[in-house]
Amino acid sequence: MTPITALADLKKGHEALTCDRITVGLATCGISAGADRTLAAFQAANLPLIIENVGCLGNCYAEPIVTVRQDGSTAIYGHVTEDKVQKILDAIKTKTICKELFLGRTLEEIDFYKIQKRLLLANCGKINPLDIDQYVATGGYDGLAKALRKKPQEIIEDVLASGLRGRGGAGFPTGQKWRLIAVKTGKKILVCNGDEGDPGAFMNRTVMESDPFKLIEGMTIAAYAIGSDEGIIYTRAEYPLAVKTLRSAITIAESHNLLGKNILGIEGFNFNLRIVMGAGAFVCGEETALMNSVMGLRGQPHYKPPYPADKGIYGYPTNINNVSTLSFVPLIMSMGAKEFAKIGSEKSKGTAVLCLTGKINRTGVIEVPMGTPLREIIFGIAGGPPQGTTFKAVQCGGPAGGCVSEKYLDLPVDYESLLSIGAMMGSGGLVVLNSDSCMVDVAKFFMSFTRSESCGKCTPCREGTTRIWEILDKITKGLGTPKDIETLKSLSQYVKENSLCGLGQAAPNPILTTLAQFADEYRVHIEQKECPSHSCRNLVHYRINEKCTGCGNCARHCPVHCIAGRLKEKHVIDQSVCVRCGACYENCAFDAIDKG
Amino acid sequence: MPADVNDLKLVESILKKYSRKEDTVAALQELQQTFGYLERGHLELLAKQLSLPLVHITGVATFYTQFKFTPKGTYHISICRGTACHVKNSETLLKHVERKLNIKAGEITTDKKISLECVNCIGACAKAPAMMINEKVYGNLDEKKIDMIIHSLE
Numbered sequence: 001m002t003p004i005t006a007l008a009d010l011k012k013g014h015e016a017l018t019c020d021r022i023t024v025g026l027a028t029c030g031i032s033a034g035a036d037r038t039l040a041a042f043q044a045a046n047l048p049l050i051i052e053n054v055g056c057l058g059n060c061y062a063e064p065i066v067t068v069r070q071d072g073s074t075a076i077y078g079h080v081t082e083d084k085v086q087k088i089l090d091a092i093k094t095k096t097i098c099k100e101l102f103l104g105r106t107l108e109e110i111d112f113y114k115i116q117k118r119l120l121l122a123n124c125g126k127i128n129p130l131d132i133d134q135y136v137a138t139g140g141y142d143g144l145a146k147a148l149r150k151k152p153q154e155i156i157e158d159v160l161a162s163g164l165r166g167r168g169g170a171g172f173p174t175g176q177k178w179r180l181i182a183v184k185t186g187k188k189i190l191v192c193n194g195d196e197g198d199p200g201a202f203m204n205r206t207v208m209e210s211d212p213f214k215l216i217e218g219m220t221i222a223a224y225a226i227g228s229d230e231g232i233i234y235t236r237a238e239y240p241l242a243v244k245t246l247r248s249a250i251t252i253a254e255s256h257n258l259l260g261k262n263i264l265g266i267e268g269f270n271f272n273l274r275i276v277m278g279a280g281a282f283v284c285g286e287e288t289a290l291m292n293s294v295m296g297l298r299g300q301p302h303y304k305p306p307y308p309a310d311k312g313i314y315g316y317p318t319n320i321n322n323v324s325t326l327s328f329v330p331l332i333m334s335m336g337a338k339e340f341a342k343i344g345s346e347k348s349k350g351t352a353v354l355c356l357t358g359k360i361n362r363t364g365v366i367e368v369p370m371g372t373p374l375r376e377i378i379f380g381i382a383g384g385p386p387q388g389t390t391f392k393a394v395q396c397g398g399p400a401g402g403c404v405s406e407k408y409l410d411l412p413v414d415y416e417s418l419l420s421i422g423a424m425m426g427s428g429g430l431v432v433l434n435s436d437s438c439m440v441d442v443a444k445f446f447m448s449f450t451r452s453e454s455c456g457k458c459t460p461c462r463e464g465t466t467r468i469w470e471i472l473d474k475i476t477k478g479l480g481t482p483k484d485i486e487t488l489k490s491l492s493q494y495v496k497e498n499s500l501c502g503l504g505q506a507a508p509n510p511i512l513t514t515l516a517q518f519a520d521e522y523r524v525h526i527e528q529k530e531c532p533s534h535s536c537r538n539l540v541h542y543r544i545n546e547k548c549t550g551c552g553n554c555a556r557h558c559p560v561h562c563i564a565g566r567l568k569e570k571h572v573i574d575q576s577v578c579v580r581c582g583a584c585y586e587n588c589a590f591d592a593i594d595k596g
Numbered sequence: 597m598p599a600d601v602n603d604l605k606l607v608e609s610i611l612k613k614y615s616r617k618e619d620t621v622a623a624l625q626e627l628q629q630t631f632g633y634l635e636r637g638h639l640e641l642l643a644k645q646l647s648l649p650l651v652h653i654t655g656v657a658t659f660y661t662q663f664k665f666t667p668k669g670t671y672h673i674s675i676c677r678g679t680a681c682h683v684k685n686s687e688t689l690l691k692h693v694e695r696k697l698n699i700k701a702g703e704i705t706t707d708k709k710i711s712l713e714c715v716n717c718i719g720a721c722a723k724a725p726a727m728m729i730n731e732k733v734y735g736n737l738d739e740k741k742i743d744m745i746i747h748s749l750e
Contacts, residue, residue, distance in 0.1 A: 028719065028720055028733055029720060029723055029735070031732070031733060032720050032723045032726060032733040032734055032735035032736075033723065033735060033736070060722030060723060063723070196719065197716065197717065198717070199677075199678030199679040199680065199682075199716060199717035199721070200678060200679040200680050200717070200721050201721075202719035202720070202721055202722070205719045236719075237662050238717070238718050238719065240731045277622070278660075278662075279621055279624070279625065279661075279662035280660050280661035280662035280715070280716075281659065281660050282716065293621065294618070295617070295618050296616070296617050296618040296620035296621050296622075296656065297617075297620075298655055298656055298659040299659060299660070300659075356722070357679075357680035357721035357722055358679070358680050358683050358724075359683060359684075363680075363721070363722035363723075363724075364722050365722070395679065399679075429679070431679045431680050431683065431721075433683055437683050442679075442682075442683065445682045449679075449716060452716075453716070455659075559695050581688065581691055581692075582688060583692075583739075586739070
């Protein structure tokens with residue numbers, strides 16, 4: 001066994017992680033909240049502390065996030081926009097904490113993290129994503145070093161024993177997938193599916209932006225295990241920062257002999273990694289479509305078999321795994337398969353990385369042991385829906401998933417439990433809907449998404465999604481008939497059973513789950529021509545009530561000039577012209593406009 | 597600023613980097629990155645370069661939503677229409693921007709300064725509703741915030 005010399009050189013990281021420093025979270029969420037300006041403001045202050053950018057801690061609701069370590073003690077601050085930097089600087093000067101922005105000393109002190117178990121996300125927001133020394137200091141490349149002391153077959157056995165299942169949605173055991181391709185001879189291609197197109201899911205982006213070496217290490221171990229020398233990370237053009245970070249990380253790994261030829265001095269272990277950017281097609285998350293896209297073709301799926309493991313990119317056996325799946329591999333190697341398998345539920349091992357968004361108090365990306373009940377996630381971690389509103393449903397797994405109502409909230413998050421009620425883990429996006437959200441409108445939204453993303457190859461999906469959308473559109477406009485419900489059910493079933501790929505097969509899930517759990521809402525739209533959540537534009541009316549002071553603000557904001565009235569007198573909306581945009585409602589300072 | 601589409605030397609220098617069928621998407625991406633959109637003449641040159649029928653190139657280009665066939669504005673606004681943004685009223689915001697700029701999604705202002713489109717998800721769901729202007733993401737938007745951002749472009 002050749003000593004792993006290159007790793008021994010990467011020791012400076014320990015110092016960087018333990019010294020006094022200020023870190024600013026600079027992933028996409030942070031930047032959108034102004035973290036780049038926050039970082040610049042700290043840099044301009046000429047402090048004697050190291051100032052560094054890190055990735056995303058996951059508590060996106062509190063961005064921009066700043067961590068200050070001074071004299072060995074840490075303080076995590078949230079909502080630190082540029083204008084608030086001075087407050088933190090004052091606190092640093094006086095060696096106190098800035099109470100106004102203070103979140104906690106450690107992550108464990110913050111409600112958002114209390115029941116989380118951060119394995120995959122452990123480094124995110126804590127290390128500089130492109131400082132390989134820091135990555136190694138957190139135990140990075142320990143997994144690869146351990147793996148390289150084993151035979152490829154033993155690694156596959158380990159992954160099987162860990163119970164790791166595909167995190168892209170389908171939940172196929174990763175070890176089995178590897179076993180299928182490991183027995184092939186000749187050239188093999190390893191693909192990381194980072195085409196995270198599910199609206200509401202961004203955990204892959206988080207990992208690629210915040211801890212890119214973990215993914216690269218995972219892919220290197222996978223390549224060694226299955227015997228591949230060519231790796232491709234297929235990711236989205238919509239993620240410019242992730243692409244940039246990965247590109248730099250690959251170059252750095254190459255310069256340390258962690259990618260390329262004779263990796264870590266192991267004669268004959270070669271692995272080259274490159275990035276292929278998608279071009280905005282949701283269907284390319286489907287593996288056969290993805291392969292076509294890599295080959296420069298239209299990203300349309302094809303019928304399986306042939307499976308990618310038999311005949312993939314350019315006819316070579318190809319193995320495709322999700323970003324999270326591959327990033328779990330180094331952890332399994334370093335902590336041991338048995339330890340990994342102790343976490344989670346009976347059939348779903350390890351942790352689930354989930355994205356919390358929608359109508360909740362705390363949004364972000366979280367990691368919990370598989371089997372954690374949805375209720376604990378939504379009311380514990382996310383803090384429930386905003387004040388004054390009530391929880392209605394959570395949409396699990398994106399456009400392929402389903403809606404889960406209050407009744408099923410004690411269901412544990414794992415593959416089987418969610419499937420049992422017609423939803424699915426999918427990519428792990430959880431979009432919370434509250435009393436303001438209309439379930440028919442949400443179903444229509446998903447259908448408009450899958451309809452536009454349907455590649456058009458097979459008729460059930462291409463035509464079916466359009467017909468379903470048309471019916472839903474009719475219902476949300478108050479033109480539905482009782483017969484529509486039956487048509488929706490049978491059409492959905494037909495599309496589900498007859499579509500070529502996963503996109504069409506799963507597209508009706510949001511419709512079927514909302515029909516099953518929120519039949520009343522559909523009925524009210526059809527029978528009473530009303531939207532109980534006052535969300536469907538065509539079924540909402542705005543009327544001015546007695547509180548009107550005649551200030552004229554609504555009339556000034558009305559885009560179609562349909563509000564009339566004299567100054568200081570009650571105004572009136574001309575319903576025949578009103579486009580129901582809600583501008584008057586949003587801009588009235590006197591609560592004088594009724595929505596209903 | 598996008599480069600001049602009539603700069604054929606520049607087109608040539610881009611195209612010569614690509615020689616295989618699998619390069620189609622990457623070549624289209626670089627052309628669009630450079631010129632802001634895909635010009636028909638450039639597609640013909642790419643077809644020649646890759647020794648492929650033009651229909652292959654246009655077939656691929658029209659399949660992916662990233663590719664545009666009309667010029668983008670100096671500022672290209674992409675309003676996110678993902679799930680989280682949808683439940684946080686991104687449709688109302690879209691209508692607001694459309695009214696404000698007096699263009700529809702997919703169009704460009706007469707002074708060619710701002711173009712507008714809807715995208716399916718930019719992955720900034722925790723900051724919904726969100727939008728991108730060129731490559732910069734803006735989150736937690738409301739009408740006032742959008743107005744301020746758009747004014748700052750002018």
